Amino acid sequence: QKEVEQDPGPLSVPEGAIVSLNCTYSNSAFQYFMWYRQYSRKGPELLMYTYSSGNKEDGRFTAQVDKSSKYISLFIRDSQPSDSATYLCAMSAYSNSGYALNFGKGTSLLVTP
Amino acid sequence: GAVVSQHPSWVICKSGTSVKIECRSLDFQATTMFWYRQFPKQSLMLMATSNEGSKATYEQGVEKDKFLINHASLTLSTLTVTSAHPEDSSFYICSAAPLTGTYGYTFGSGTRLTVV
Numbered sequence: 001q002k003e004v005e006q007d008p009g010p011l012s013v014p015e016g017a018i019v020s021l022n023c024t025y026s027n028s029a030f031q032y033f034m035w036y037r038q039y040s041r042k043g044p045e046l047l048m049y050t051y052s053s054g055n056k057e058d059g060r061f062t063a064q065v066d067k068s069s070k071y072i073s074l075f076i077r078d079s080q081p082s083d084s085a086t087y088l089c090a091m092s093a094y095s096n097s098g099y100a101l102n103f104g105k106g107t108s109l110l111v112t113p
Numbered sequence: 114g115a116v117v118s119q120h121p122s123w124v125i126c127k128s129g130t131s132v133k134i135e136c137r138s139l140d141f142q143a144t145t146m147f148w149y150r151q152f153p154k155q156s157l158m159l160m161a162t163s164n165e166g167s168k169a170t171y172e173q174g175v176e177k178d179k180f181l182i183n184h185a186s187l188t189l190s191t192l193t194v195t196s197a198h199p200e201d202s203s204f205y206i207c208s209a210a211p212l213t214g215t216y217g218y219t220f221g222s223g224t225r226l227t228v229v
């Protein structure tokens with residue numbers, strides 16, 4: 001079993017819809033949780049990061065972490081065609097490598113006008 | 114905000130030659146930088162952790178003699194793919210975080226390597 005599981009999609013929604021993206025994980029030592037957006041042939045761009053359980057909101061984006069269920073979510077409100085990208089969840093725990101990130105496979109999102 | 118510059122963004126090289134990729138933190142210092150590899154429609158795979166002033170830590174299965182990492186200063190890490198072969202063709206991405214301890218690592222824009 002991979003440490004981080006993420007449905008690769010693709011996920012297609014109409015403009016203005018609420019998008020829900022999710023990841024599950026197995027390592028209870030993970031403490032830091034992040035969501036990245038990656039456009040084709042570009043490096044990932046950090047959208048949100050949270051520590052431990054709880055919610056965090058930034059504009060149209062809301063990140064949720066439920067450590068008891070080992071489940072994290074990213075919600076995008078009023079989705080726009082420019083939100084079309086691959087969304088990667090990432091999480092980390094301290095190791096000999098420092099706080100190296102463990103990534104999900106990424107979910108491909110398409111927002112249609 | 115924290116900016117990481119990666120160069121070159123795209124390189125084609127002949128089989129058997131070596132290629133160097135640079136990763137620079139432009140507006141912050143980073144004692145640790147990470148190198149990832151990404152295949153099409155796959156997630157990022159951590160290759161190695163680059164530590165300023167010491168040897169890099171490689172993940173299991175990554176050949177340290179093939180992927181040479183040098184972290185000579187707090188703002189620069191380099192990855193050299195030695196004796197490149199077509200199977201080394203991939204998207205290589207570096208990341209770094211400021212010393213202040215934020216764990217939202219910033220990524221470079223990536224380098225697409227094609228070995229012919």
